[in-house]
Amino acid sequence: MTKFIRKQRYLIDFTLSSLLRRKTKNLGLLLVYTLIVFILASVMLFTHALRSEAGIILQESPEIILQRMVAGRHALMPAEYLEKIGRVRGVVRKEGRLWGYFYDYATKSNYTMMAAPDKGLSNSEVIIGAGIARVRWLGIGDFISFNSFDGKTYTFEVKEILDSESELVSSDLVLMSETAWRTTLGVPEGYFTDIVLSVRNPREVSKIAGKLTLKLPDTRPILRDEILRTYDSVFAWRQGITFVLLAGAVLAFVIFAWDKASGLSAEEKREIGILKAVGWETGDVLHMKFWEGGIISLSAFMLGYLAAYVHVFYGSAVLFEPVLKGWAVLYPEFHPVPFIDGMQVATLFFFTVFPYTVATIIPIWRASITDPDTVMR
């Protein structure tokens, strides 16, 4: 066993010095290879982290949201629908939600305006998300104005700024009293945006949703499970689309690597011939070339993965920011929590390290079973 290990060590030493003899070519290959692994691993780590985080925090979202639909579009919910729902077995709480959007011409961004009766806000106070505070340069005690639906301007004092730790869900939120919300957005008394319901037993949710649709045929229930599934598929879709966009680059690399790994240069053939002439066996040559492929692909994987980890979890995936930002002015500053899927990493490892290593072996085997004299010529 010790002899075997020692032999492999010598082979690795020899392989490394052989790789260093063709420094520029091999470093170029390593760089491109590392870059490919870096991009793939970054997408994978980022989407999985976001998907996991969304899954955890949205687990707290309402079990059922009831929206009223008029001509296929979301309409305001009359308050009497709360009474129409009446007593439904299993529903422990039901209340109207008041929320909507406000387009701010000053910053050209959309805010999500929400009434928060439990926050104890007066009619001239608001709580804002950290994203709004950033784009409007606001602090606690500063004032912010909103143009109401009828053209009047109302000014509010910033009572609190929501914790920047929660920016992923609250970056664009403006919380205000119910009266202030209705006055600004023009939704009359007796109407809500939608209704949220809490259900005691999660297994009864779909049954209750069915009952609600029968009682109120012009409404549609949105279940928490659907919200979670939406985000799950959003990130799966995002990852898939990115991989498709990257497919061209990956294929170009595969062709390049295959060509490099499977086609032997005259110099490499000569090297094999010399090794065989000085007494190396076919197995030794194969071992050496196995290590060569292994060292390059393993190094590329490790360097690429480490760089991706630092990029996503320490650099907040700064390279993806323009894609995520899109047209939005308000973009949450957030640091993804490192949720890592071992299976995904293993898959990436398998598809990056294994094919290259195997691709190097076959042509070497062909060259190393031929007569040294023929190979050297």
Add this chain to the structure above:
Amino acid sequence: MLFVTVAVLLIALTVVDASYRRHGAEEALQQRGQLVAELALTDLALFTEARYTRHPSQSDLHSAFQDHPMALEYFPTGSFLSPPRRYRP
């Protein structure tokens, strides 16, 4: 050999670091969850440019082109957001 050892150690370190940071973020995650529960929030504030990208889970079938008949589709968000599952065949 030294390089491989260092790289393997660094990868092992990422596992330890990830677990440490996850542990450290538990409270923040809990706070975010509490805010979601308290305000009955439904969506992430990742795409704020249009209402149907801000709240994809709440959007309806008529969302496209509702801002203006000539409005361009929001790119790249529109391409990166898949339709909610309930609308797919």
